Each structure stands twice: as C-alpha cells, then as structure tokens.
Amino acid sequence: MKTSFNTLTRACLMALGLSLCPLVHAEAAAAAGAAGAAGIIGQLTNAEHNRVYAGARITLVELNLSTESQRDGSFRFTNVPAGSYTLHVSYLGAAPVTQKIAIDSTGIVRPTVMLNPVATAMADIVVRGQRSGQASAINQQRVSDRISSIVSADAIGQFPDQNAAESLQRLPGLSIERDQGEGRFVGIRGIDPNLNNVTINGLNIPSPEAGVRSVALDVIPSELIQSLEVAKSITPDMDADAIGGAVTVKSVSAFDRQQKTTASATVQGGYNTLREAYNPKLAGSLTHQFSQTLGIAAALSYFDRDFGSDNIESNGADEVEQRHYTITRERLGAAINIDWRPDFNNQYYLRTLYSKFSDDEYRQAVIYTLEGEDSQIERQSKDRYESQSIATIAAGAEHQLQQWLVSYQIGYASATEDEPDALYYVFNSENSSVDGELDHPIPIVSFDADATDISQYETDEISFEDNYAKDTDTSFKFDLSRDITLGNYPGQIKLGGKYRSREKRRDSQMFIYDGGFDALSPPDLAITEPDYGLGNFGPGLNRERMRDFFNQNRADLSLAALDSALESNGATYVNKEDISAAYFMLTADIEKLHLVAGLRYEDTDFSTAGNRVELVDDEQNDVQEVINSPWTAERRYDHLLPSINARYDVNEQLLLRAAYTQTISRPRFEDVAAFQIIESKTAQDEGVVVTEREAEVGNPDLQPYEADNLDLSIEYYPGDIGVMSAGLFYKKIDNFVVYADVAATAQWAGFEEVTQAINGETASLRGLELAWVKAFDNGFLISANTTFTDSDATTFVDGEQYDTRLPNQSDRIGNLTLGYENTALSVRLTASYKSDNLEEIDGDMLRIEDDHTQLDFMGKYFVTPATLVYFNIINITDEPFYHYFDQPNVNAQYEEYGRTFQLGLTWQL
Incomplete structure (x- = not known):
C-alpha cells in the first residue's frame, strides 16, 4: 500500500506539472477581474413548479460561456464580472428561453428559469409520461462530453423492467445476459459484461459472485434509480477498465425533485x-427537503418471485441431461441519501445502498449416458439456498474555492455470496435400453420402463457444501478543476487521483460421501413426476425427505476424505488488487468545436494466494493421498492511457462526434487465481502401467485486456423530442481471454486434459450503431435501434489455430419500441433481439449461444392524477434460451421459462 500511494503521489505531481503552463495565463486573467467577480447559480423548472430539467444547454451570451443543467435542474457560472447579461436556455421539447440578469460586484444571482413544453396541450404527458423520460435522456445525451446513452428515472417506469439491467437493454448497442429468464448482466456493443465498469454514485461496485468481475445489475431495483448512463467512450477522469464501456448508476436525491416532499408506493x-x-x-420512495440546504431521499423495494425452468442439455456426443428447476427468489433493496448544501460554494452528500438477493433452488436432473450395452442413467438432486448482498456507503463533498472547484469522495463497498448447507444426491442405474438422438434442439431419448422405476437405482453419492465469497472495495478519489481561457476561447483544466484497494475471497468446504447408504431406500424418496415439458422425466425426488435423511444419518455415512479435501482446498483462494490512478484533462471550446483530451495513469499491484491440490490414486503402490501445497503469485503492471473526445456543433440540431481512447480490462478473479486441482491415477492396463492426469488450473500470469478504441458518430436533433444517430466504432483488443485445453503445452506434458484461461493472440471489433427516437404530438412514440458488429480473434489451443469471434460477442443487437399515450393512458410494446455468440471452445467444438428475441408489453392507466394501475406481460412469445455445438441442430442447452404477467398499483404524491 505504501508503494501504491507513492506511485499515486508521483503521478499526481506529474499531472500537476503538466497544468502549470495553462495556469499561468489563467491566473493572469483571473487577477485582472477577481475584484469584481461574482457568480450565477440558477435552476430550470416549469410554470407549475412540478419538475426540473437536466441536460439543458445554458449560454451566457455576452461572455460566450456555456454550461449544462445538472440532474436537479441547477446550473452555475463562477467568477463572472459585474454587469448585465443574457441567459439563453435550449432544451429539446421546450421553447428556447432568453432571460436578462444583472450582477453587482459582490453578489450571487440566483435566477429561476421557466421552461414549458412546445405543445402545451401535451403538458400533462410531458410531466409524467413517456415524452418526459425521452426528453430528459435525449437532452443529457446531446450535451455530454462523451459518446453515451442515458435512461432517466422518468423513462424507467415506462417499461416492464424490474431492475437496472432490464432497463439498460432498451438502449442502442446494449444487450443483457439472462439467468432463469431474468436480465442480470449488461453487454455493450456485443462485448462480454466482464469488460465493463459499473459504478453506483461514483463508487465501484464489487461482485458478490465468486470469481467474476461483472456486476449483476438485477440487484438494483428500479425504484432506487434516478438515472442510468452508459458511456461508450470514456474521458480521463473515468476508470480505465472499460473496454466495453462504463455504466453509471445514480440513485435518487431530494434535490432531484422540485417539490419539497414527494412519495410513491407500489403494490404488484x-x-x-x-x-x-x-x-x-x-x-416505495420518499424525498423531503427540510430546507433549501438539507434534503433526504429514501427508497425501499421487496420482490418475492416463485418460478422455475425446464432444461435439457447435452455434451454434443453421448450424454443428455434433463433438468427441472423450482426457484424462490427474493430481493430486498434499500437506499438512504442525504444532501447538505449550506451555501453556494459548498455541498456535502452521503449515499448508501443495500441490496439482498436470495435464491432458494431445488433442481432435479436425469442424466443419460449413451454407450450401447454400457449405457447408464443418473438421477440427481440439488437442494441449495444462496444469498447475495451488496452494501455501499459513499461520502463526499464539493467546494468552490475561488478559482478552483474541489471535489472528493471516500467509499466502501462490500459484496458477499453465502451458500450454506447445500445438499446434493446422486442415484445411478445401468440400463442398456437407453438410446438417443442429440442432433435436435430438443434431444430425443428413448428407454424402457426400468428407466423410470426408482427401485432400479442405487445411491451413488451424497455431497454437502458450504461456500462463501466476499468482495470488498475501499476507495478514495479527488478532483480539482478550474475554468481557464485559451487565447480567446473558454476552457477548463481538471486533474485528480484515485486509490482503490480490493480483496476477493472464496472459501469452500465440501464433504463427499460415497458409502454407508444401507438405511436409504430410493423408492422411499420417490414422488410424482414433476411437470416437465421437454420429455419423459420419470418420478421426482422428495426434497424434505432427502434433507431429513442426511441430517439424521450423516454420522453413519462414509466420507470420501481425499475427494473432499481436493475439492475444498482447490476452490479456496484470496485475490488482492491495489489500483492507483492519476489523470490530467483539458477541455476547450473553440468556436463550434468542444474538445476533451488528456492522459490517465493506472498502476495495478496484484497478488493471489491459493493451493496446488493433487489427488494421487496409485493402485500399483497402493497409495491414495491428497498433496496440498500453498501457492502464491504476484504481479505488477501499469498503463499510461491517452484519450480525446471531440464534439462539433454544426448547429443546434446537428452534432458530429469523434473519440479515440485507450482502455483496459483486468482478468476475471477466478481465471487469474492461484489454484490447481489435479487428479492423477496410476493403474495397470494389459500389463502396462499407465498414469492418467487431468487438471483444472488458474493462471496468475494472465495479462489484462488492452484496447485501442475509435468512435465516429453523427446525431441529429430535429428540435422536438427526438433524435436520429449513426455511429461507427472500431476496437483493437490484445490479450483477450479464452478457456482452453492446454495439455499439449510444455508446462503440462503428460496430462490428458488441462483446462485453463489463456490469453488469445489478438482481436478486433468493428461495428455500426443506428438509432431513431421520435415522440409525435399526437401521442405516438417510436424508438428503434440496431447495432451491427463483426470481430476477428485468433487463438492457439493444443498447437492448433482457431480463428473465431470474440467470446460472448453478438453480431447484431436490436430494440424496437412502439408506444402511445394520452393524458390518462400509456402503452408500450417492446422487442429486444440479440444474435448468436461464441461462448467458449469446448474440446474440439465451439459452443454457441443462439439468437434470442423477447417481446414484452407494458400498459398503464391514470385513475387519478396521483394513482395509476399497470399491466405487464414479459416474454409474450415464451422465447426459450438455446445453446448449440458447431451447428444449430446439435444441442448444448435448451431452456424454457414461460410467460410472466404483472398487475400493479402505484400511488404518487
């Protein structure tokens, strides 16, 4: 830590030195007018004082200075000489406003600027409907320094989305990965979600799931969100680990609302x-402003969901598995945010978030091994309760100190995943009648009556597990900025630093029992066949009876001590990561050109500690043992990353953008962890002593992904609530990661199979992004976007070259929304599409996730101005989830979830 802080200090001093030249001119200019400089702090609202406007462009005409309104509708100009000025306000969906103000030599002017919709007959809709959300998001996108897409709080309620991930899927270039039919992880432009950076209120969010970096955004209920922004190009003041992009979540603040008190409650x-x-x-949510300086916002959400899925999988060759899931999933989300703004120059805040996610899963499975006369059947059960929690707290402040704006934040985030007392049963039976055809999306399996007779099965194994993962992130960041003059052009310099300390820990205890089952009769556990729609499943297994038998007879069961130790020690590791960063950024407005350019330096100090665990089964020397050796590794690397974002305002309606950035993404924690699980078996085969060895291993030497990113786009804003845009992007990615069998390499000579994450040679991604949003005055709304991408990736596995796409990269993504609303009714029909993508290299086959199209409906009706009812249909067409090997007819996984209907009532104050 001491070394990291020293690195950060050196980098900050370098950045400060870079800023001295422009500061000389800035200080001289400031000295001339400092004695008569004051300020403007204003707010945009409407005539009814019931909403604020974020993303408006405000220009101080006489000084040719421009700024944008913030999320609470506020804007400011600092160090303005005394005099009379004209404020010009531009906001899509409202008529332009010009307002005169006067500043004396010592005072601060606090103007309130009134905006009103262009179509006054639609005022009620703009306040509470689809048009409001679209207008806010489009205006914030228009004035952004980056190439970005935004979802406002108003827009989130216009879709049948239950969490942040599902809200983001509607944006151009975004798709989601689903778990049990529910959106969890967000992909940007078809890229793996692990390559994104996610922050909530400026705080990096750790992942509760063991081994990964990607944050499942379903932990954030929609009610806690004020806005969602996806930055597709980044600026130097942002974290660099964002090859896909950066997702910024902002939770609600009391000053985001114009009213002194607001409240809402939803029952669904x-x-x-x-x-x-x-x-x-x-x-429910509540905001209250105790005064003009102190406000509090709170939100609470609870969701209890009983559901499940029917699943059938295969290995593409000789094995088919039927799975029946029954799941109870609960979510509890809460946030309390406090803002204190004692005066014009000082603001303080406290942001908290707590989310708990629990998953009570019971899975029954039937596995058919197709080997002719040697065919076998296994019946399995999985009984586990898993809970995940995320707790964050961030405290920060912002101070205007004469010429300098100073902001800083300290934060702590903790994410845990606890899976206690998980219980697994395995029953097996030999059955030569088993036959099947795997070259169908839903494989066909045939068998005789004995296959569904539970009395023909014997208990093979019972296992019991306790798994725990914890991910903590402590951070501190600071930023300094000030306005400057570059010749006759206004600009700004900004510099700062950040330090993050992260620890990812996984602890596992596994107990595998392979005997002592005399007291267990499988027929005593049988129940009626579960409702399974993908074939003949046979009898079910009673969850409660299996749990009772284990609890009462555990002491009499035979523990497979060696296998238990192998799995427990191999799955336990600790990763630590300290990241020190510093940046310098220059902003300049040269006529119609807006430039943001700079450098970011990041230093990463990584270490991992785990075990090399080998199970030795030597029949020749009658040796059975587990050899456990502690294994540690550490690495240190750094990056100096330039970036430039340019926006050229041809006029008020037409914008051109270009960006060049360098970004990185660090490997997944499980991939880079220090663990090796090795199984070694020595036996005599036809008089010859043969040793077979297999392994699953981590790779602490994995290099981080490194990318050069180029973006070009054009945006046209016709003057009302709408936008048409087109963008080209290109990414050159080095060191991308794939999972492969590396047994043929020198390090693993003599092994039959070794599964390990490795760096690919090189990859490139290019694409086209198109979007159109239009809100018509007659109440109709259309939103359409599509993204076309193409990638090339080269990987060497077992000495063989594979030319593939990037893992988890989809060639085509699209969204279409058709909507209508009037003063009482609002409806939307949405379609989301994601084309197939390469998931992994499985042996000598490519495992592909098939294309997916989901159709959803949302309708709501205002019974009174404060009360609405809504009705949602999710997955109208009952779209399945499908994976295949090489060819679409070769099943890897087929899963159905059914449709979901929702009826709810919302009351708003």
Whole structure:
C-alpha cells in the first residue's frame, strides 16, 4: 500500500506539472477581474413548479460561456464580472428561453428559469409520461462530453423492467445476459459484461459472485434509480477498465425533485405460467427537503418471485441431461441519501445502498449416458439456498474555492455470496435400453420402463457444501478543476487521483460421501413426476425427505476424505488488487468545436494466494493421498492511457462526434487465481502401467485486456423530442481471454486434459450503431435501434489455430419500441433481439449461444392524477434460451421459462 500511494503521489505531481503552463495565463486573467467577480447559480423548472430539467444547454451570451443543467435542474457560472447579461436556455421539447440578469460586484444571482413544453396541450404527458423520460435522456445525451446513452428515472417506469439491467437493454448497442429468464448482466456493443465498469454514485461496485468481475445489475431495483448512463467512450477522469464501456448508476436525491416532499408506493402481483406461481412486490420512495440546504431521499423495494425452468442439455456426443428447476427468489433493496448544501460554494452528500438477493433452488436432473450395452442413467438432486448482498456507503463533498472547484469522495463497498448447507444426491442405474438422438434442439431419448422405476437405482453419492465469497472495495478519489481561457476561447483544466484497494475471497468446504447408504431406500424418496415439458422425466425426488435423511444419518455415512479435501482446498483462494490512478484533462471550446483530451495513469499491484491440490490414486503402490501445497503469485503492471473526445456543433440540431481512447480490462478473479486441482491415477492396463492426469488450473500470469478504441458518430436533433444517430466504432483488443485445453503445452506434458484461461493472440471489433427516437404530438412514440458488429480473434489451443469471434460477442443487437399515450393512458410494446455468440471452445467444438428475441408489453392507466394501475406481460412469445455445438441442430442447452404477467398499483404524491 505504501508503494501504491507513492506511485499515486508521483503521478499526481506529474499531472500537476503538466497544468502549470495553462495556469499561468489563467491566473493572469483571473487577477485582472477577481475584484469584481461574482457568480450565477440558477435552476430550470416549469410554470407549475412540478419538475426540473437536466441536460439543458445554458449560454451566457455576452461572455460566450456555456454550461449544462445538472440532474436537479441547477446550473452555475463562477467568477463572472459585474454587469448585465443574457441567459439563453435550449432544451429539446421546450421553447428556447432568453432571460436578462444583472450582477453587482459582490453578489450571487440566483435566477429561476421557466421552461414549458412546445405543445402545451401535451403538458400533462410531458410531466409524467413517456415524452418526459425521452426528453430528459435525449437532452443529457446531446450535451455530454462523451459518446453515451442515458435512461432517466422518468423513462424507467415506462417499461416492464424490474431492475437496472432490464432497463439498460432498451438502449442502442446494449444487450443483457439472462439467468432463469431474468436480465442480470449488461453487454455493450456485443462485448462480454466482464469488460465493463459499473459504478453506483461514483463508487465501484464489487461482485458478490465468486470469481467474476461483472456486476449483476438485477440487484438494483428500479425504484432506487434516478438515472442510468452508459458511456461508450470514456474521458480521463473515468476508470480505465472499460473496454466495453462504463455504466453509471445514480440513485435518487431530494434535490432531484422540485417539490419539497414527494412519495410513491407500489403494490404488484405477478403470475408465472410455467410453474403456475404468484409473485408479490412492494416498493416505495420518499424525498423531503427540510430546507433549501438539507434534503433526504429514501427508497425501499421487496420482490418475492416463485418460478422455475425446464432444461435439457447435452455434451454434443453421448450424454443428455434433463433438468427441472423450482426457484424462490427474493430481493430486498434499500437506499438512504442525504444532501447538505449550506451555501453556494459548498455541498456535502452521503449515499448508501443495500441490496439482498436470495435464491432458494431445488433442481432435479436425469442424466443419460449413451454407450450401447454400457449405457447408464443418473438421477440427481440439488437442494441449495444462496444469498447475495451488496452494501455501499459513499461520502463526499464539493467546494468552490475561488478559482478552483474541489471535489472528493471516500467509499466502501462490500459484496458477499453465502451458500450454506447445500445438499446434493446422486442415484445411478445401468440400463442398456437407453438410446438417443442429440442432433435436435430438443434431444430425443428413448428407454424402457426400468428407466423410470426408482427401485432400479442405487445411491451413488451424497455431497454437502458450504461456500462463501466476499468482495470488498475501499476507495478514495479527488478532483480539482478550474475554468481557464485559451487565447480567446473558454476552457477548463481538471486533474485528480484515485486509490482503490480490493480483496476477493472464496472459501469452500465440501464433504463427499460415497458409502454407508444401507438405511436409504430410493423408492422411499420417490414422488410424482414433476411437470416437465421437454420429455419423459420419470418420478421426482422428495426434497424434505432427502434433507431429513442426511441430517439424521450423516454420522453413519462414509466420507470420501481425499475427494473432499481436493475439492475444498482447490476452490479456496484470496485475490488482492491495489489500483492507483492519476489523470490530467483539458477541455476547450473553440468556436463550434468542444474538445476533451488528456492522459490517465493506472498502476495495478496484484497478488493471489491459493493451493496446488493433487489427488494421487496409485493402485500399483497402493497409495491414495491428497498433496496440498500453498501457492502464491504476484504481479505488477501499469498503463499510461491517452484519450480525446471531440464534439462539433454544426448547429443546434446537428452534432458530429469523434473519440479515440485507450482502455483496459483486468482478468476475471477466478481465471487469474492461484489454484490447481489435479487428479492423477496410476493403474495397470494389459500389463502396462499407465498414469492418467487431468487438471483444472488458474493462471496468475494472465495479462489484462488492452484496447485501442475509435468512435465516429453523427446525431441529429430535429428540435422536438427526438433524435436520429449513426455511429461507427472500431476496437483493437490484445490479450483477450479464452478457456482452453492446454495439455499439449510444455508446462503440462503428460496430462490428458488441462483446462485453463489463456490469453488469445489478438482481436478486433468493428461495428455500426443506428438509432431513431421520435415522440409525435399526437401521442405516438417510436424508438428503434440496431447495432451491427463483426470481430476477428485468433487463438492457439493444443498447437492448433482457431480463428473465431470474440467470446460472448453478438453480431447484431436490436430494440424496437412502439408506444402511445394520452393524458390518462400509456402503452408500450417492446422487442429486444440479440444474435448468436461464441461462448467458449469446448474440446474440439465451439459452443454457441443462439439468437434470442423477447417481446414484452407494458400498459398503464391514470385513475387519478396521483394513482395509476399497470399491466405487464414479459416474454409474450415464451422465447426459450438455446445453446448449440458447431451447428444449430446439435444441442448444448435448451431452456424454457414461460410467460410472466404483472398487475400493479402505484400511488404518487
């Protein structure tokens, strides 16, 4: 840590030195007018004082200075000489406003600027409907320093989305990865979600899931969100680990609302057709301004969802597995945010977020091994309760100190995943009648009556697990900025630093029992066949009886001590990562050209500690043992990353953008962890002593992804609530990561199979992004976007070259929304599409995730101005989830979730 801080100090001093030249001119200019300089702090609202406007462009005409309104509608100009000025305000969806103000030599002017919709007959809709959300998001996108897409709080409620991930999928170039049919991880421009950076209120969010970096955004209920921004090009003041992009989540603040007190409450009931289960939801929010200086905002959400899925999988050759899931998933989300703004020059805030996610899963499975006369059947059960939690707290402040704006934040985030007392059963039976055809999306399996007779099965194994993962992130950041003059052009310099200390820990205890089952009779566990729609499943297994048997007879079961030690020690490791960063950024407005350019330096100090664990089974020398050796590794690397973002305002309606950035993404924690799980078996085969060895290993030497990114775009804003845009992007990525069998390499000579994450040679990604949003005055709305991407990746596995796409990269992504609303009714029909993508190299086959199209509906009706009812249908067409090997007819995984219907009531104050 001492070394990291020293590095950060050196980098900050370098950045400060870079700023001295422009500061000389800035100080001289400031000295001339400092004695008569004051300030302007204003707010944009409407005539009814019931909303604020974010993303408006405000120009101080006489000085040719421009700024943008913030999320609470506020704007400011500092160090303005005394005199009379003209404020010009431009906001899409409202008529331009010009307002005169006067500043004396010592005072601060606080103007309130009134905006009103262009179509006054639509005023009620703009306040509470689809047009409001679109207008806010489009205006913020228009004035952004980056190439970005935004979802406002108003827009989130216009879709049948239950969390942040599902809200983001509607944006251009974005798609989601689903778990049990529910959106969890967000991909940007078809790129793996692990290559994104996610922050909430400026705080990097750790992942509760063991081994990964990607944050499942379903932990953030929609009710806690004020805005979502996806930056597709980054600026130097942002974290560099964002090859895909950066997702910024801002939670609600009391000053985001114009009213002194606001409140909302939602009651919802849902129904899932596949499991015929009902799902309640309760949510509420409250904001209150105690005064013009102190405000508090709070939100609470609870969702209980009973559902499941029917699944069938294969290995593409000789194995088919049927799976039946029954799941109860609960979410509890809460946030309390406090803002204190004692005066014009000082602001303080406290942001908190707590989210708990629990998943009570019971999975029954039937596995058919197709080997002719030697065919076998296994019946398995998985009984586990998993809970995940994320807790964050961030405190910060902003101070205007004469010429300098100073901001800083300290934060702590903790994410845990706890899986206690997980219980697994395995029963097996030999059955020569088993046969099947795997070259179908839903494989066909045939068998005789004995296959569904539980009395023909014997208990093979019972295992019991306790798994725990914890990810903590402590950070401190500071930023300094000031306005300057570059010749006759206004500009700004900004510099700062950040320090992050992160620790990812995984602890596992596994107990595998392979005998002592005499007291267990499989027929005593049988129940009626579960409702399974993908074939003949046979009898089910009673969850409670299996749990009772284990609890009562555990002491009499035979523990496979060696296998237990192998799995437990191999799955336990600790990764630590200290990141020190510093940056310098220059902003300049040269006529119609807006430039943001600079450098960011990041130093990474990484270490990992785990175990090399080998199970030795030597029949020749009658030796059975587990050899456990502690293994540690550490690396240090740094990057100096330039970036430039340019926006050229041809006129008020037409913008051109260009960006060149360098970004990185650090490997997944599990991939880079110090662990090796090795199984070695020595036996005599036809008089010859043969040793077979297999391994699953981490790779602490993995290099981080490194990317050069180029973006070009054009945006046209016709003057009302709408935008048409087109963008080209190109990424050159080095060191991308794939999973492969590396047994043929020199390090693993003599091994039959070694699974390890490795760096690919090189990769490139290019694409075209198109979007059109239009809100018509007659109440109709259309939103359409599509992204076309193409990638090339080269990887060498077992000495063989594979030319593939990037892992988890989809060639085509698209969204279409058709909507209509009037003063009482609002409806939307949405379609989301994601084309197929390479998931992994599985042996000598490519595992592909098939294309997916989902259709959803949302309708709401205002019973009174403060009360609305809504009705949602999710996955109208019952779209399945499908993976295949090499060819679309070769099954890897097929899963169905059913449709979900939701009916709710929302009251707003």
